[in-house]
Amino acid sequence: MESTQIKNQVSPKDYASNQEVKWCPGCGDYAILAQIQKVLCELGKKQENIAFISGIGCSSRFVYYMNTYGIHSIHGRPIAVATGLKIARPELDVWVITGDGDCLSIGGNHFIHGLRRNIGLKVIMFNNRIYALTKGQVSPTSEQNKITYSTPYGSIDYPINPLSLALGSEATFVARTIDRDLKHMNEIFKNADAHKGTAFVEVYQNCKIFNDEAFQRYTEKGQKENNTIYLQNGKPLIFGENNQFGIILNNTKPEIINLNDNPIPHENLWIHDTKDKTKAFILSQFTFPGYENFPSPLGVIYQTEKASYEELLIQKMNEVSQKRKPVSINKLLSGTKTFSYDE
Amino acid sequence: MKTIEKIQKKSVVIKFAGDSGDGMQLIGYQFTYNSAYNKNKSLNFPEFPSEIRAPRGTVAGVSSFQLQFGDENVLTPGDEYDVLVVMNAAALKVSLKNLKENGVIIANENGFDLKNLKLAGYESNPLEDGSLENFQLFSVPIEELTIEALKDSPLSKQDKERCKNMFTLGFVCWLFNRTPDNIVEFINSTFSKKPEIRDANLKALMAGYNYGETSESILIQYEVPPAKLGKGTFRGIMGNHAMALGLVTASQKANLPLVYCSYPITPATDILKYLSTYLNFGVKTFQAEDEIAAMCAAIGASYGGALAVTGTSGPGMALKTESLNLAVMLELPVVLINVQRGGPSTGLPTKMEQSDLLFAMYGRPGDSPVPVLAPSTPSDCFYIAFEACKIATSFMTPVIVLSDSYLANGAEGWKFPKLEELPEIKHKQLSSSQKIDNYYSYLRDENMVRWWAIPGNPFTIHRIGGLEKNPETGNVSYFPEDHQRMTEIRKKKIQNIAKQIPLQTTENNINEGDVLLIGWGSTYGVIETVARDLNEKGYKVGHVHLRYIHPFPSNLQDIIKKFRKVIIPELNTGQLVKLIRDQFLVDAIPFNKVQGIPIKHQELLNFVLTQLK
Numbered sequence: 043m044e045s046t047q048i049k050n051q052v053s054p055k056d057y058a059s060n061q062e063v064k065w066c067p068g069c070g071d072y073a074i075l076a077q078i079q080k081v082l083c084e085l086g087k088k089q090e091n092i093a094f095i096s097g098i099g100c101s102s103r104f105v106y107y108m109n110t111y112g113i114h115s116i117h118g119r120p121i122a123v124a125t126g127l128k129i130a131r132p133e134l135d136v137w138v139i140t141g142d143g144d145c146l147s148i149g150g151n152h153f154i155h156g157l158r159r160n161i162g163l164k165v166i167m168f169n170n171r172i173y174a175l176t177k178g179q180v181s182p183t184s185e186q187n188k189i190t191y192s193t194p195y196g197s198i199d200y201p202i203n204p205l206s207l208a209l210g211s212e213a214t215f216v217a218r219t220i221d222r223d224l225k226h227m228n229e230i231f232k233n234a235d236a237h238k239g240t241a242f243v244e245v246y247q248n249c250k251i252f253n254d255e256a257f258q259r260y261t262e263k264g265q266k267e268n269n270t271i272y273l274q275n276g277k278p279l280i281f282g283e284n285n286q287f288g289i290i291l292n293n294t295k296p297e298i299i300n301l302n303d304n305p306i307p308h309e310n311l312w313i314h315d316t317k318d319k320t321k322a323f324i325l326s327q328f329t330f331p332g333y334e335n336f337p338s339p340l341g342v343i344y345q346t347e348k349a350s351y352e353e354l355l356i357q358k359m360n361e362v363s364q365k366r367k368p369v370s371i372n373k374l375l376s377g378t379k380t381f382s383y384d385e
Numbered sequence: 386m387k388t389i390e391k392i393q394k395k396s397v398v399i400k401f402a403g404d405s406g407d408g409m410q411l412i413g414y415q416f417t418y419n420s421a422y423n424k425n426k427s428l429n430f431p432e433f434p435s436e437i438r439a440p441r442g443t444v445a446g447v448s449s450f451q452l453q454f455g456d457e458n459v460l461t462p463g464d465e466y467d468v469l470v471v472m473n474a475a476a477l478k479v480s481l482k483n484l485k486e487n488g489v490i491i492a493n494e495n496g497f498d499l500k501n502l503k504l505a506g507y508e509s510n511p512l513e514d515g516s517l518e519n520f521q522l523f524s525v526p527i528e529e530l531t532i533e534a535l536k537d538s539p540l541s542k543q544d545k546e547r548c549k550n551m552f553t554l555g556f557v558c559w560l561f562n563r564t565p566d567n568i569v570e571f572i573n574s575t576f577s578k579k580p581e582i583r584d585a586n587l588k589a590l591m592a593g594y595n596y597g598e599t600s601e602s603i604l605i606q607y608e609v610p611p612a613k614l615g616k617g618t619f620r621g622i623m624g625n626h627a628m629a630l631g632l633v634t635a636s637q638k639a640n641l642p643l644v645y646c647s648y649p650i651t652p653a654t655d656i657l658k659y660l661s662t663y664l665n666f667g668v669k670t671f672q673a674e675d676e677i678a679a680m681c682a683a684i685g686a687s688y689g690g691a692l693a694v695t696g697t698s699g700p701g702m703a704l705k706t707e708s709l710n711l712a713v714m715l716e717l718p719v720v721l722i723n724v725q726r727g728g729p730s731t732g733l734p735t736k737m738e739q740s741d742l743l744f745a746m747y748g749r750p751g752d753s754p755v756p757v758l759a760p761s762t763p764s765d766c767f768y769i770a771f772e773a774c775k776i777a778t779s780f781m782t783p784v785i786v787l788s789d790s791y792l793a794n795g796a797e798g799w800k801f802p803k804l805e806e807l808p809e810i811k812h813k814q815l816s817s818s819q820k821i822d823n824y825y826s827y828l829r830d831e832n833m834v835r836w837w838a839i840p841g842n843p844f845t846i847h848r849i850g851g852l853e854k855n856p857e858t859g860n861v862s863y864f865p866e867d868h869q870r871m872t873e874i875r876k877k878k879i880q881n882i883a884k885q886i887p888l889q890t891t892e893n894n895i896n897e898g899d900v901l902l903i904g905w906g907s908t909y910g911v912i913e914t915v916a917r918d919l920n921e922k923g924y925k926v927g928h929v930h931l932r933y934i935h936p937f938p939s940n941l942q943d944i945i946k947k948f949r950k951v952i953i954p955e956l957n958t959g960q961l962v963k964l965i966r967d968q969f970l971v972d973a974i975p976f977n978k979v980q981g982i983p984i985k986h987q988e989l990l991n992f993v994l995t996q997l998k
Contacts, residue, residue, distance in 0.1 A: 059848065088843070089843070089846055090840060090841055090843040090846055091841060094848075095685065098851075105850065106848055109846060110848075111688075111840040111846060112849075113684075113685070113715070113848070113849055113850060114850025114851060115681070115711060115851065116707055116711050119677065119707075119708065122678035122681035122682050122685070123681045123682065123684055123685040125673075125678070125681075125682050125685060126671070126682030126683055126684060126685025126686035126687075126688075126689070126693065127685035128685070129644060129669055129671055129685075130642070130644050130669070130689035130690065131691075131841070134841070151674055151675055152674065152677075152678055154674075155673075358664065359664045359665075359669070362664040362665055363664065363665040366665050368665065369665075370804075371633065371634060371666070371804050374630065374663070374666070375634065375801045375802065375803070376620060376801055377620045377621075377622075379422070379570070379620065379621070380618050381421065381422050381798075382616075382618045383424060383611075383612075383613075383617060383619065384616055
């Protein structure tokens, strides 16, 4: 009796396929894969009702490692493919696995339109700020002056801001997490799963081979405390190894306050409100030009409730079906006006 | 009482031409349907500028609609017209060259004022200067008469003037001794919520009709006998509409929900328009952000178990190439409808051409075989759409349908089928609880077709992708032998389709002889007319019209062998001819035209005659 119970107990391993995982040793992708398997297990999801759709790039191999349905599609298009699947089968859990190049460069159009449509996809974008599968070229999120295989004298391109772009595309769930913080990833993926409509999660992901230590300042002890800020809804913006920094908002201008020197009450600090889009936009700008001194925000930046595409589609179909008299297909074929020949 | 000369004709070619805002397309279609309801067979050829409203009164802004109607032998819109209706000077300028000698001109005299003459490039008024003396000219102040007839209407002068097309249509109905019943119904239903516009249009229509009856200057009337099309019930149908109906019907027959993903593009957009009104048949339509997304979404929907279809034209087809190749690799059913137009690039958006055939056949990286079908008439779009869905879902493959703008916008009487008369669709989808022993994603049947396993089924959980795989496990594989075998399987699977499609027959039942005309797509009518003409003259000329182009019907070679010569007329610079030469090593002779207009009966006839010498 007891042994059957143990056998029936689902473990994260049940969400892993029998395929050997072939990412480079030390790649951040391993941690993300493990965490998603764990989350699905903890949420008690049935494998057959889940589909993972990916594009092209290291991260997109993800699909082959899941014991769920899935399509490893083509470069930049996973959101488009996933959209069709979700339209056909709204009841499925459809996750999109994409990278910074896949999602923001070649797939940019699908990204903005997927978000504005608010279709129920969980879009997990692995951001390693490099094209890794093609052996190290600048990506749309690479910093300026970066030296890579395709930019031996330094890149002249300015990086795109994924979170700002998502907000500008009317996304209803925008979050960021990081491969080295397992607990945080777990929490954010669960929030994404629970969200109705498109959930966009940027995951800072280290590429050991072509862009190692790109996120070191957000992951290493002694650095990460002062360079990241963990957002929690309704809580003041405080960070630092001893929580010594707070952020206040002067109209639209954020300022870092050293709370040791200037112990202002916490309620006077910027209180994170996931529903406030304007503030979310300012947060999304942190670390980008003009906001270089601010910590990188991790957590749910913005979330709002809005009917999802599939909800509206089903609603529309029901409305029309109720309003219009039911007709048979034969009636549709004959149309309203026919004529007959006798010979 | 005036004496009217009754002209008896087996068929008549009429052309309506006017400004692109004059409503010529509308009255053209209404007259087409009127022909159908009066039991004439008809074929039409609309021509319009790609601009929505090109500058008024100019030659560039002329929109026209040509129609041939008559007995059962009518298969084309005709070469030269018997009757030309022109709303202004520019329309006359553009259209006069194809009017038959002694043909009838009905001209709206009000469209020939100094401004219109100047815009059209006339130095004097052709209605008055005697230059039209070889024709029968009826100069009618259509605009004036329309406004006069509507003097009690509350509409503005401009709105009244817009009813002049209905006056014209009413008059034309009288000219051909037809009752305008279907047009009255059309006006009533179209303007049911705008009674003032409805009444004005009805009044203008009847005023035009009565003008024919009473005018002292109009002394001819045509009599065209009904066509013998066999017993049955018919309706009027346009190609894009037939295509949409074919898809819905296939969806019902296969018991698969239809998901149509598309991006607006001329001349395919109307398929989306029609399907978006069929939500109550469970049809889901998705207007994507671009052509690529439309095709990708169709693939996603297909993976989910829907009957997935996308529609486009040449430029969109180019964008869908990448994802079409993914569908080939995934072996998922998707129907891709390409309503062809003139190319390359943006080309001629509103004009007809058949120049995407080689692209459909070969326009993909890698060895990537895709079945190609082509409808031959507007109503055949229904059957080809149905057939494409059937092949896609029973062979687990994307299928390309090549229609064109002539078929899309062409209308004809159609002896529509009932659902129960159509063949079954035996698709490969597994139900959500169906168990297959030792299932893996690329497990195949005797035709090399894999199962259509869909999410929700706990027994068939699998991943598929664009990478090459091992035939035995479906897992990613880069082994040389695996790629060789998978490439061969994909090819063989498509070849196997030839076993299930009908054998080819000749259209005119001439199965051996001097010349075999092989056509495909919208050239059906003109090729068949030429073949029949030559048969009447005693020549043994056969006509094969291919609806299945890839793979070819398995007996095509046997037919070809029985003729001394093969001629392949196409609206391109020679595409089918390459396929036929390649597959059958036959010295087929091309006949080509790329002017954005149909092949003329006379030009093809002359060409074939020279080859018969």
